[in-house]
Amino acid sequence: MLPGPSDAAPRRARGALESAVLDVLWQADRPLSPGEVRGLLARSEFAGELSYSTVVTILTRLHAKKVLARSREGRAFRYAPLADEAGLAARRLTALLDGAADREAVLSRFVADLPDRDEELLRRLLGGAPEQVEAPGGGAAP
Amino acid sequence: MTLRLVVCLTLLFPLPVLALARPIAARVEPRSATWLLTGAAVALAASSSVALALAALAALLRIPAVAALGSWSPAVIGRGDSISAGAAVVAGALLGAALTATARFALRRGLALAEAFRHARGLPGRGQVVVTEDASADAYTVPGRPGRIVVSAGMLDTLDDAGRAALLAHERAHLSGRHYAFTSAARFAAAANPLLRPLAAAVEYTVERWADERAAAAVGDRRLVAETIARAALAVKHTRRQSFPVAALGIAFGRVAVGVTGRVTAGPVPRRVAALLAPPPGRRWPLQVVVALMVAIAGFCAVDAAHDLHELLEAAYIGVPRH
Numbered sequence: 001m002l003p004g005p006s007d008a009a010p011r012r013a014r015g016a017l018e019s020a021v022l023d024v025l026w027q028a029d030r031p032l033s034p035g036e037v038r039g040l041l042a043r044s045e046f047a048g049e050l051s052y053s054t055v056v057t058i059l060t061r062l063h064a065k066k067v068l069a070r071s072r073e074g075r076a077f078r079y080a081p082l083a084d085e086a087g088l089a090a091r092r093l094t095a096l097l098d099g100a101a102d103r104e105a106v107l108s109r110f111v112a113d114l115p116d117r118d119e120e121l122l123r124r125l126l127g128g129a130p131e132q133v134e135a136p137g138g139g140a141a142p
Numbered sequence: 143m144t145l146r147l148v149v150c151l152t153l154l155f156p157l158p159v160l161a162l163a164r165p166i167a168a169r170v171e172p173r174s175a176t177w178l179l180t181g182a183a184v185a186l187a188a189s190s191s192v193a194l195a196l197a198a199l200a201a202l203l204r205i206p207a208v209a210a211l212g213s214w215s216p217a218v219i220g221r222g223d224s225i226s227a228g229a230a231v232v233a234g235a236l237l238g239a240a241l242t243a244t245a246r247f248a249l250r251r252g253l254a255l256a257e258a259f260r261h262a263r264g265l266p267g268r269g270q271v272v273v274t275e276d277a278s279a280d281a282y283t284v285p286g287r288p289g290r291i292v293v294s295a296g297m298l299d300t301l302d303d304a305g306r307a308a309l310l311a312h313e314r315a316h317l318s319g320r321h322y323a324f325t326s327a328a329r330f331a332a333a334a335n336p337l338l339r340p341l342a343a344a345v346e347y348t349v350e351r352w353a354d355e356r357a358a359a360a361v362g363d364r365r366l367v368a369e370t371i372a373r374a375a376l377a378v379k380h381t382r383r384q385s386f387p388v389a390a391l392g393i394a395f396g397r398v399a400v401g402v403t404g405r406v407t408a409g410p411v412p413r414r415v416a417a418l419l420a421p422p423p424g425r426r427w428p429l430q431v432v433v434a435l436m437v438a439i440a441g442f443c444a445v446d447a448a449h450d451l452h453e454l455l456e457a458a459y460i461g462v463p464r465h
Contacts, residue, residue, distance in 0.1 A: 090265070090274050090292045106254045108316045108349070110281040110297075110309060111375040112410050119379065121412045122372045125419065 020044055021058050022067070022081065031071055031078035034059055144224050147447055148233060151193035155440040156186045156337045159433050163344040166433065168417070170426045172351035173319075178430055179348060180324045183341040185437045187331035189444035194237035196447050201230025203455070218458035223451075240334045247333035251326050255285060262286025270317075271310065273298065279377035281309055289317035300377040305370040308357045312367070315356035321349035347410055354414055355422070368418035375411045 024040045025032060032040070038055045059079050062068045069082045114122070159182050166175050200223040203209050209216040225233070262284045265272045274280075276294035284290045291313040298306060316322075328342035354371070358364040408416070417423065 090272065090276075106251075106258045106322060107282045107284060108313075108321060108353075110312060111371060111378055114375045114379045114411055115409055118409045118412050119376065121408055122375065122415060125412060125415050126369060126372050 017050070017054075017058055018062060021055065021062065025068065025079060025081050028080075031069075031073075031080035033073070033076045033078050035076070037079070145197075145226070145229050147443060148193045148197045148225070148229075151440055151443055151447075152190035152236070152335065153337065155189070155436055155443075156335065156341075159186065159436050160337065160340050162429060162433055163340050166426070166429050167344040167348050167351070168413070169423055170429055171423045172348045172355055174425060174430065176321075176324050176345055176348040176352055178433055179341050179345050180328045182433050182437045183328045183331035183338050183345070185441055186341075187334040187338055189440040190335045191237065191240055192444040192448060194233045194240065196451050197225050198230055198234035198237055200451055200454075201225055201227055201234075203458075209458075212455070213460055214455060214458040215460045216458075219454060222454040222457065243333040243336075244330060247330055251329065255322065255326070258284050259286040262288070262290045265290050265292070270314075278381040279374060281313065281374065283313045283316045285317070285320075285322040291317070296381050297374060297377065300373055301370060304361060304363075304366055305373065308361045308363075308367045308370040309374065311357035311360035312353045315353035315360075316349070319349070319352060319356070321353065324349055347413075350410065350414060351417060354418055358418060364418045364422070368415045371411060371418070372415050 020041060021037060024037050024044075028036075028040070034052060034055045037059065038050055038052055041050055041055070059068065059070075059077075063070045063079065067082055068079045070077045070079055072078075163179060166179060170178070200219065203212075203214060204216050204220045204223065204227075206216045209219060263286060265284070270288060271291045271293060274292060274294045277296045278294060279297040279300050280292075280294040281297045282292055284292060291310065293309070293313075297309070301309060325342070325346050328338075328345040332339045332342040354367055358367045361367065
């Protein structure tokens with residue numbers, strides 16, 4: 001079978017494709033080759049949309065993200081989920097929400113990103129006894 | 143409807159509230175602050191949109207063909223409404239932009255929330271807390287019915303039992319308080335009137351503070367929560383996997399100068415820690431009353447302007463022409 005046009009995929013949100021591929025690998029109980037992944041995806045909503053090269057691209061990308069483990073078998077690579085079930089599900093979520101472009105607003109993270117200067121400040125805050133730390137705004141009444 | 147009133151409602155009334163957003167976020171008890179700032183954002187966005195709509199509508203009705211539709215006299219409307227055609231066109235364009243922006247925001251946020259709800263159901267296990275085997279420290283809540291809390295093994299390793307209790311209490315507070323609804327409402331308002339963006343950013347910060355204070359009440363130790371936040375933030379920073387995208391983790395309130403030591407510009411994490419190390423925040427009624435008053439005035443002006451236009455239309459009514 002000839003590979004289809006590889007630019008068919010970008011029309012979909014990248015996150016949705018990645019999560020579909022992850023779904024397939026997650027349900028399989030052994031490492032899969034790109035061809036097998038594509039075969040299993042043919043039953044999904046992405047049927048006919050994914051060329052062989054698109055599947056390879058997605059698998060390579062997921063491997064680069066350390067979501068998938070890769071092992072060589074003959075000429076082809078085989079891929080298996082690297083993370084546990086919960087971790088994988090969580091990553092699928094973040095991958096999907098990446099596509100939604102509104103993820104930061106939907107997932108509330110315990111702690112925001114910490115710039116270097118804030119790290120220093122944090123260490124100083126915790127180093128001092130509580131009474132040495134001035135309240136924001138100095139505690140002055142408005 | 144005068145141009146001055148339109149300008150007041152869209153541009154001027156939000157300004158004092160914006161100036162107060164930062165002190166309120168820093169000093170007012172965070173649950174009250176969240177309600178107040180979210181309410182103010184929504185009310186000010188509504189009043190500015192009403193002002194733009196009235197200005198555009200009044201000018202539209204001066205066009206004879208449009209006035210004929212409702213049997214109004216364009217001349218009477220023209221005498222009662224002082225907004226120039228140019229200003230009305232600007233108002234109409236701004237209103238169109240506001241409606242487009244809010245519709246786009248609502249769609250995008252709605253889809254993201256629906257996705258989150260679906261995945262909250264799909265996360266493995268039946269418990270509220272999902273632990274991933276991820277070695278890098280991470281913890282977040284996924285809104286849903288029921289919402290879920292995702293914590294990585296790396297994060298659990300970083301904290302002791304008391305710290306874990308504080309972390310979970312913080313995340314549970316997000317879920318039980320439906321904090322995503324506040325942040326979404328405030329962002330929705332900011333989409334309608336971009337001047338209100340600082341209010342939305344402030345709400346994103348105050349919901350974190352709200353959850354922090356709930357956690358402090360749950361574990362009975364504010365300093366413990368402060369230390370947990372600090373430890374978690376440092377762990378996230380130092381165990382992060384470089385290859386996995388960690389973009390846009392919501393630096394909640396931008397980089398705003400708040401005097402932790404009086405001089406330093408601090409991000410949200412040190413400010414949360416400093417707030418927990420300081421005495422518990424009070425109600426600060428004067429701050430709250432000023433904001434409520436400004437919002438009430440803006441709301442009254444908007445309603446009054448709508449009433450004026452309604453009366454003008456009644457005066458301009460020339461009846462159905464007899465055949």
